[in-house]
Amino acid sequence: MNKWYKLDNAAKVFPSVTSKRRSNLFRLAFILKEEIVPEVLEKALEYTINRFPSMKVKIKKGLFWYYFEPNNEKPILYEEDPYICSKFNYKENKNYLFKVNYYYKRISIEVFHALTDGAGAMEFLKALVYNYLIMLGNKVDSENLILTDEIENIKEEHQDSFLKNYNLRYKHKTKEKKALQWKGTLYQENWLALVTGELSVSAIKEVAYRYDATITEFIGACVIYSASKSLNLFENKHKPFQLFVPVDLRRLFPSKTLRNFSLFVRSTVDIEKQLTFEEVISIVKGNIREEVQKDKMLSRIVKNVSIEKNIFLRLVPLVIKEILLKVGYRIQGDKANSSSLSNLGKVNLPKDMRPYINRIEFCIGASYRAPVNLGIVSFEEKLVISFASAIVERDMIREFFRLISSFGIEVLIETNELEVF
């Protein structure tokens, strides 16, 4: 694409509310079965980026809004940094808003949320790994599951699907409730601890079905239940624990966009009451099922887009807008969440590609306000739950994995050396 374009509705807020303590980055990783050859990966990256014009951009400041402009530089391939999802300097990264890293057998990508959401970045990473495997001399049939050069780049891929689904008929008012906040010891130097747990998809599915729940609902309930077992980590106030669960809107509204197209639902549980696990899971199920409905989602879209369409806000210069957004985000955005749980679901890869991949990981960065978040993704029989923690205490994560294993599910833990601080 030779033209510039506006940031999508969800992306508009991110550039203004990003700092070292809140990087707004998320991370996806493929772990292969062989060690990565950086020279080949570098070539694959250089090649793949051309198929994804919506990623091949730099961010610019206009008088009223930010905008994206095509970036003609070659993206840099990095050896993985021990600091996970830490804010990077775009200028030093050839103005790209994402970073591709390799470490031993892993290819990972850290993406700034203004660019795209998890599903969009997954498409890019899939294509990158596919091209990498091809360049290594393997024969891989893409089976129409990978965005290759043969599949033409259509305009819908860079569409702002929020705007497309804007329909004033669905105008509703929703009110944000304040959520319980954490009070842990923050790591120094914005270090993020990562704890990943690998478990079997069929085992967790079986347990979740026992409670008549989906995997997301089951894991959500486990998170909230383990939070209720670690009350010492939270401020002593009568507020509910609110779990923020992003929803990929492409599943509800047909769209091929590679930019942001997700919203969220919240599950609200009063953890001070020390409910039983059965009680927690029935609340979580109720919350999520009530919220994930086309009508409710549409009214959220309308609410968000109408803010963007407000002529008074549009005419405010960007400098002032940034201040307003920063203050507004402090008051509103942060206080409604205790933790986030993002489930990317099952990754579907072409048959020829599967033997080369060991597992896939997904984690969302944490900030000083919402210090413990988790990302979930599954590939074949392996489901990986990744906790990112900005605080030293890991009581809740421990309770969580103990709870999972108490259901008879075997868990394999990996961490990025938590004891440092």
Added chain:
Amino acid sequence: MKECQACKILVNTERKTCPLCFTILKPAQEETKEFNPYPKYQSKVVKYNYYYRGIVFLSIIAILTSVIVNIITYKENKNLWSLVVIAGISYFWILLRSTIHGEGNIPRRLLTQMLMLALLLFIIDYFNDFLRWSINYVIPFLSISLTLSIISLLVGNTGKFKDYVSALFASIISGFIPFVLWLFKIVKILWPSLGAATLSLVTIIGMFIFAGNQIKEELKKRFHI
């Protein structure tokens, strides 16, 4: 692979204790440990650059000393000469931080450089009997040289037009200022100001003839609401 018997989990690590509960790990049956899952932690504390900090310190001392001496001796010599010292030191820092180590593109850095140089020379002129040499001659010529250098950069690389256009516009505006000041009888000598204004006018016309569409596109982009 190791096992934590308290948490009932498997752990892939080199460490001796469980990362979740710190009890000692037992080796698990299958020995499939492959590699350290993550790169090792390294501190990111930035080391002080003492040479650089030395210059900062000296600058502050120089400014403080001259301001204090200026205040004490103000009765005998009614001249705020310490402002010239402050302007000089500030100019030095702009030169170091923006022109030499700056992040922006070359025209933008030249623009900052030119504005700061103009300000410095104006201050020197103003506090030395205000003979108006700065606004009569120096500023128009600075503006001319800025516009000419941006144009020559553009001729060398026309693809950079959209990156350079904002600096070029600012430079064109700066070319008109001395002439406007002449209209208000602040600038006394016409020919340098008229020269700068003419060059600005010619540049505008040239821009619209050679890159009218690009300018339109650029304006749309930067001012979209």
